[in-house]
Amino acid sequence: MSYAHELLNRAVSMNPAEFEFHQAVEEVMLSLQPLFRREPKYQKHRIGERVLEPERQIIFAVPWVDDKGDMRINRGFRIQFNSALGPYKGGFRFHPSVTQGTLKFLGFEQIFKNSLTGLAIGGAKGGCNFDPKGKSDSEIMHFCQSFMTELFRYLGPSTDVPAGDIGVGAREIGYMFGQYKRLTTRFEGVLTGKSFKWGGSLGRKEATGYGAVYMAENMLKVRKKALEGMVCTVSGSGNVATYTVEKLYHYGARPVTISDSQGMIHHPDGINLEVLKQVKEVERARLTRYAELCKDAVYVPVEQYPQGCNAVWSVPCQAAFPCATQNELNEDDAKQLLANGCILVCEGANMPSTLKAVDAFLAAGIAYAPGKAANAGGVATSQLEMAQNASMQQWSFETVDKKIKEIMLNIFTSMHDTAEEFGQPGNYVLGSNIAGFRKVADAMIEQGGV
Numbered sequence: 001m002s003y004a005h006e007l008l009n010r011a012v013s014m015n016p017a018e019f020e021f022h023q024a025v026e027e028v029m030l031s032l033q034p035l036f037r038r039e040p041k042y043q044k045h046r047i048g049e050r051v052l053e054p055e056r057q058i059i060f061a062v063p064w065v066d067d068k069g070d071m072r073i074n075r076g077f078r079i080q081f082n083s084a085l086g087p088y089k090g091g092f093r094f095h096p097s098v099t100q101g102t103l104k105f106l107g108f109e110q111i112f113k114n115s116l117t118g119l120a121i122g123g124a125k126g127g128c129n130f131d132p133k134g135k136s137d138s139e140i141m142h143f144c145q146s147f148m149t150e151l152f153r154y155l156g157p158s159t160d161v162p163a164g165d166i167g168v169g170a171r172e173i174g175y176m177f178g179q180y181k182r183l184t185t186r187f188e189g190v191l192t193g194k195s196f197k198w199g200g201s202l203g204r205k206e207a208t209g210y211g212a213v214y215m216a217e218n219m220l221k222v223r224k225k226a227l228e229g230m231v232c233t234v235s236g237s238g239n240v241a242t243y244t245v246e247k248l249y250h251y252g253a254r255p256v257t258i259s260d261s262q263g264m265i266h267h268p269d270g271i272n273l274e275v276l277k278q279v280k281e282v283e284r285a286r287l288t289r290y291a292e293l294c295k296d297a298v299y300v301p302v303e304q305y306p307q308g309c310n311a312v313w314s315v316p317c318q319a320a321f322p323c324a325t326q327n328e329l330n331e332d333d334a335k336q337l338l339a340n341g342c343i344l345v346c347e348g349a350n351m352p353s354t355l356k357a358v359d360a361f362l363a364a365g366i367a368y369a370p371g372k373a374a375n376a377g378g379v380a381t382s383q384l385e386m387a388q389n390a391s392m393q394q395w396s397f398e399t400v401d402k403k404i405k406e407i408m409l410n411i412f413t414s415m416h417d418t419a420e421e422f423g424q425p426g427n428y429v430l431g432s433n434i435a436g437f438r439k440v441a442d443a444m445i446e447q448g449g450v
């Protein structure tokens, strides 16, 4: 049995029922096989086994009182996965579906994503099975304060610097930062995604979506194509989706879809960005509200999606940007995209495509960028926020945006060249996994058995 398969079996047997974690491990480990064959030192130093085991996992109760005076309890997590390259870094997710397995898959991916950015950041992820939907501002604040009351002792600017993810934006980061400051009496760069008025970075809000579009443009450039004039489909309607849509317009493309967990919008003339921001960032409403405001847009509720498919991916497009959540694009969706002539898939979300969907993209030879490469603009800008906090500076939007662009180009070059080095040009799954892993693994060997 190959070393990669041994590792996969180990991950499955040691972490039963953590299916998303198994999926992430399978994708990474199987694509590392050519590296393991070429460099036996990784097996000798048991890097595979070590990288599969989080350095620390914190699981805790989050008690809080709702507006009716009822006591509620949620389960909080912080998975401090790997610190070979720097302090732990990775977002918090607040969503009812959050489990230890979800956060382990996200934390595991984060190790290699952060490595690909070329910046000094280790991998982590955290969150809670708390559902922010329908909660009042006061409930969100009390929940965030309770969450931080337990977690603050494990965080610090050179220990662990969390950020946002699904369900965690500037409002939640603000409440958590306030509580951290109260408990520690320190105003320091312990969270990223902060408001620009008190230590945040310009460009952080836009970074993940913009970065995904920069990645798409880089992939198209080597194929002597460009986004200009392309019809694009985008899923999700949160932070990543919104700023993917915005940047697609900057490049002269036409994004025609957005979605949320209850349905999707198809707007053939192009998504109205102003309305999208009003509905999602200001009113925090559902997409039915978008359809009310844009009469020429079509709303399709999930109950009307074709059996087992995501209706977003049945809309014909040349480029697709999954920006909602994991496993939102399956093999049938992938086949539909390919049949409709899609030539590029660039993942704003983490692991949005199932393993079989990824296989279909690779077999078809289209430009496919996995999330750990395509959405790394977000964490990279978080590190830029840390750098600004540490030097007590605030950079202009243009400075930050220029750096994101450079970082995305570096990531593209790294995965592109690594795929060529291993004789599989254009296979950016292999390219990104090997490039990300190799740097972490070498650092672990140099730091000894810690």
Ligand code: NDP
Pocket (backbone or CB within 6 Å): 164, 165, 166, 167, 168, 208, 236, 237, 238, 239, 240, 241, 259, 260, 261, 262, 323, 324, 325, 326, 328, 348, 349, 350, 375, 376, 378, 379
């Ligand atoms: P948001 O909370 O801002 O938005 C999430 C969007 O995805 C919403 O439209 C939400 O719809 C939809 N969604 C969530 N869960 C589901 C589901 N089960 N089925 C269908 N739709 C769903 O999150 P972000 O935009 O920040 O994150 C989106 C993705 O990007 C995630 O995979 C995240 O891990 C990844 N990512 C985010 C980064 C960031 O900087 N924010 C950085 C790198 C990756 P609804 O409102 O109905 O739940």
